[in-house]
Amino acid sequence: MSHKRIPKRKAAFAAGTVVALGAAAILLPNANASQDGSSNDAAAIAPKTLKATDASDLASQLEELLGDAFAGSYYDSDSQQLVVNVISGDNNNVIVQAKKAGAKVREVDNSLTELAAGAKTLKEEATIPGTSWAVDPRTNKILVTADSTVTGDKWNTIESTVKSLGSDMATIKKSAGTFKTFVSGGDAIFGGGARCSLGFNVTAGDGSPAFLTAGHCGVAAEQWADAEDGQPIATVDQATFPGDGDFALVKYDDPATEAPSEVNVGGGQTVAISQAADAEVGAQVFRMGSTTGLADGQVLGLDATVNYPEGTVTGLIQTDVCAEPGDSGGSLFTQDGSAIGLTSGGSGDCTVGGETFFQPVTTALQAVGATLGAGDAAGGAGDAAGGAGAGDDQAGGEEAGAGAGDEAGAGGDAGAGAGEEAGAGEEAGAGGDASASPGEEVGAGQEVGGEEAGGDVIGGEETGNGAGDAAGDAAGDAAGQTHN
Numbered sequence: 001m002s003h004k005r006i007p008k009r010k011a012a013f014a015a016g017t018v019v020a021l022g023a024a025a026i027l028l029p030n031a032n033a034s035q036d037g038s039s040n041d042a043a044a045i046a047p048k049t050l051k052a053t054d055a056s057d058l059a060s061q062l063e064e065l066l067g068d069a070f071a072g073s074y075y076d077s078d079s080q081q082l083v084v085n086v087i088s089g090d091n092n093n094v095i096v097q098a099k100k101a102g103a104k105v106r107e108v109d110n111s112l113t114e115l116a117a118g119a120k121t122l123k124e125e126a127t128i129p130g131t132s133w134a135v136d137p138r139t140n141k142i143l144v145t146a147d148s149t150v151t152g153d154k155w156n157t158i159e160s161t162v163k164s165l166g167s168d169m170a171t172i173k174k175s176a177g178t179f180k181t182f183v184s185g186g187d188a189i190f191g192g193g194a195r196c197s198l199g200f201n202v203t204a205g206d207g208s209p210a211f212l213t214a215g216h217c218g219v220a221a222e223q224w225a226d227a228e229d230g231q232p233i234a235t236v237d238q239a240t241f242p243g244d245g246d247f248a249l250v251k252y253d254d255p256a257t258e259a260p261s262e263v264n265v266g267g268g269q270t271v272a273i274s275q276a277a278d279a280e281v282g283a284q285v286f287r288m289g290s291t292t293g294l295a296d297g298q299v300l301g302l303d304a305t306v307n308y309p310e311g312t313v314t315g316l317i318q319t320d321v322c323a324e325p326g327d328s329g330g331s332l333f334t335q336d337g338s339a340i341g342l343t344s345g346g347s348g349d350c351t352v353g354g355e356t357f358f359q360p361v362t363t364a365l366q367a368v369g370a371t372l373g374a375g376d377a378a379g380g381a382g383d384a385a386g387g388a389g390a391g392d393d394q395a396g397g398e399e400a401g402a403g404a405g406d407e408a409g410a411g412g413d414a415g416a417g418a419g420e421e422a423g424a425g426e427e428a429g430a431g432g433d434a435s436a437s438p439g440e441e442v443g444a445g446q447e448v449g450g451e452e453a454g455g456d457v458i459g460g461e462e463t464g465n466g467a468g469d470a471a472g473d474a475a476g477d478a479a480g481q482t483h484n
Helices: 052-069 093-100 112-125 152-165 361-368
Strands: 018-021 024-027 070-076 081-086 104-107 131-136 141-146 170-174 188-191 194-197 200-203 209-213 223-225 232-240 247-252 262-266 269-272 284-289 293-308 311-319 331-333 338-346 356-360 413-415 433-435
Touching: 052 070, 052 081, 052 093, 070 112, 081 093, 093 104, 112 131, 112 141, 112 152, 112 293, 131 311, 141 152, 152 170, 209 232, 209 361, 232 361, 247 361, 262 284, 262 293, 284 338, 293 338, 293 356, 311 338, 338 361, 356 361
Parallel strands: 081 104, 141 170, 413 433
Antiparallel strands: 018 024, 070 081, 131 141, 131 293, 188 194, 188 223, 200 209, 209 247, 223 232, 232 247, 262 269, 284 293, 284 331, 293 311, 311 356, 331 338, 338 356
16 A cells, blocks of 8 residues: 555556466456346256456345355355255245345355354354364354464364364364464555554544554554654554454544555555445455565455464454565455455465465444545545546546545546456556556556556566555565564
8 A cells, every 4th residue: 555645656557367466377257247137937946157356245135135044155256156055954935035036046054143143152162372163154054273382272162162163164174384473574564663564545534544454563663664663653542452353443644644555565556446346255356565575366255253372363264375574465356356354364475375364444434434535635636537637537437436436537547447458558647557456457658647657567577576666675674573
């Protein structure tokens, strides 16, 4: 993330291409929902092809529609379909309803109520530092994880508790690392000898510019700077950790601070963030942190409980995305520019892998009363997107927007979502920036803000693992610090 606007070349991307993110080359298709209206009944109830964020929206709708029959869901990234677990009993109508909505339906044994009861038993009998548990809808069971510190009587306790739930209700696995919060060094922020990462810029309830980061960062220091030993630029307004989440709202000290709704992914490139969305198990996600840069992986579980040494945190997202000390608070987002989470902690590193947990952004925004993006606080220009050369062109049939619904004027951003072109072969406006989502290729020779974007690819050989422009050399200096 950037807390201030820095002149730089930003990449305009074309949809439907293969790009390198971190060390892996990943195909990120940009599929839209299939069309309804077929006269053929079988086709009418065939599972729809969906983007991950659309699948998450559909899952929320089906949870409300199906009631107690809904037993969780996950996103099948291979087929790009939403899979919904149902407890049908004698009521086959719930299956028909789910299929008509566009989901692939699977009948399972364990209801969400039964799984919640199992999680309650674990909380009462096995709340041990170094353990975690989350519902895995792909197995319809509770996945319990114990790190390397859980040995002897502790291991016996957690193992016996899992066995008491039954093999059809819960499973347990060992993690080679240790669960810890990732405080050390989006952009790096520094406070009280700790180093974290900025998550997402937001507008606080009073209209002032602010950002979200991890709660354990917010309780570690009251004031935060954007450079090691630098002057503070922001002050913690609210922080939750441990307990019902791991998030903090930090307000910029200067009310005129420009706080664009974007993630700095290194190499002078940014990703426009257009909305906050809930995670869906199986969906592909990307994490940016000031220590390890850009990494990707999948969502493994929701509503996870993690027992850190500092205390228990509930309501987290479990993933297989790697992270290391200093990545705490960093951005978790999707290829279409949806804000998903804030890095909390986990085990392992980006060499051997491991589990990493994230605070859901939607929950954090609601708790602190903030809205995603810069809003009026980042305003400045206030001009329409047609100003200074942008004309009335639209990106992918939608109006090119900057931040959270703001209009991009001269000097503003023209943000394109997944599958959209940000002025391919056109100019994004005089002095304007063109941001795009990962999974899209830089348009070689296109003009972005009056400059050539070149042919770089996000996260490719040019991206690297640093924090980008804002973190600089300071990001490496403090990489070894860990908060316990």
